[in-house]
Amino acid sequence: MNTRIEPKDRAFYLENGYFARPDFLSPEELEAWRAAVGNSVSARQGNGLPGTDRYDTKNKGEYGRDTFLQLINLWKDNPAIGRLILSEALGRMLCELSGLEGIRLWHDQALIKPPWGNPTAYHRDNPYWSFHDARALSIWVALDAATRDNGCLYYIPGSHRSGDFRNSGIGPRLGDIYGVLPEFAGVEPVAAPLPAGGCVIHNGLTIHGAGANMTPRPRRAMTGQFMPLRAVYNGIQNVLSDEEAASLKVGDPLEDRQRNPLLFQAG
Ligand SMILES: O=C(O)CCC(=O)C(=O)O
Ligand SMILES: [Fe+2]
Numbered sequence: 001m002n003t004r005i006e007p008k009d010r011a012f013y014l015e016n017g018y019f020a021r022p023d024f025l026s027p028e029e030l031e032a033w034r035a036a037v038g039n040s041v042s043a044r045q046g047n048g049l050p051g052t053d054r055y056d057t058k059n060k061g062e063y064g065r066d067t068f069l070q071l072i073n074l075w076k077d078n079p080a081i082g083r084l085i086l087s088e089a090l091g092r093m094l095c096e097l098s099g100l101e102g103i104r105l106w107h108d109q110a111l112i113k114p115p116w117g118n119p120t121a122y123h124r125d126n127p128y129w130s131f132h133d134a135r136a137l138s139i140w141v142a143l144d145a146a147t148r149d150n151g152c153l154y155y156i157p158g159s160h161r162s163g164d165f166r167n168s169g170i171g172p173r174l175g176d177i178y179g180v181l182p183e184f185a186g187v188e189p190v191a192a193p194l195p196a197g198g199c200v201i202h203n204g205l206t207i208h209g210a211g212a213n214m215t216p217r218p219r220r221a222m223t224g225q226f227m228p229l230r231a232v233y234n235g236i237q238n239v240l241s242d243e244e245a246a247s248l249k250v251g252d253p254l255e256d257r258q259r260n261p262l263l264f265q266a267g
Contacts, residue, residue, distance in 0.1 A: 010096065
């Protein structure tokens with residue numbers, strides 16, 4: 001894993017809300033990620049999140065089913081994925097890039113856009129999660145080359161700096177979010193194509209989407225969603241189980257090491 005962060009990388013990320021690292025994984029690491037994710041995806045059989053059918057493919061609706069296959073918390077099924085997505089080196093990289101002093105996993109997810117898959121509507125990530133923090137961030141690792149032909153990501157640079165958590169759903173209207181964030185409607189999106197093994201990292205408030213998959217092959221990505229230290233529950237269930245959500249009050253700390261493992265803490 002090429003986890004080296006230069007001051008210019010951090011400056012770019014803080015200014016634009018995203019950062020691309022085309023040479024993130026070595027060819028051997030890429031093979032290991034592909035194998036681990038492939039095994040876990042087959043074993044899930046469309047169950048999006050263990051213990052519930054809320055994220056199951058069958059419950060996604062027609063447009064969502066053809067946008068991506070979403071399988072959450074593969075690290076819990078497969079220690080090989082845990083070694084990748086929970087590595088201290090990755091945690092340190094994310095902290096150096098964003099200026100965080102420490103970082104926990106919120107959840108991971110494989111996102112596989114099927115052949116001829118629909119585009120992913122523009123949206124933000126953090127407003128979906130069970131804590132609101134303008135410093136939260138995601139990594140998206142390309143297991144296949146991500147191109148304008150098969151559904152690479154597109155970013156709205158600077159959109160993380162709006163200072164609020166307005167959002168839209170990920171549905172068939174790609175520009176719904178501009179109804180709630182009209183100030184970004186005129187900003188030119190930046191495509192983020194990647195070779196296989198490359199990654200992009202984005203702030204949880206950066207508006208982003210992905211193109212359609214016009215090819216007969218899947219576009220596979222493995223992603224991780226990360227939280228700063230001392231995040232607190234905001235009342236949104238998201239990937240929490242019914243029992244977990246029932247046991248939490250708004251304002252409670254989210255720092256259970258079994259649920260949200262610590263990757264890295266400075267000092
Ligand atoms: O892979 C996609 O199509 C969407 C990815 C995304 O929204 C994310 O990783 O936050
Ligand atoms: Fe997203």
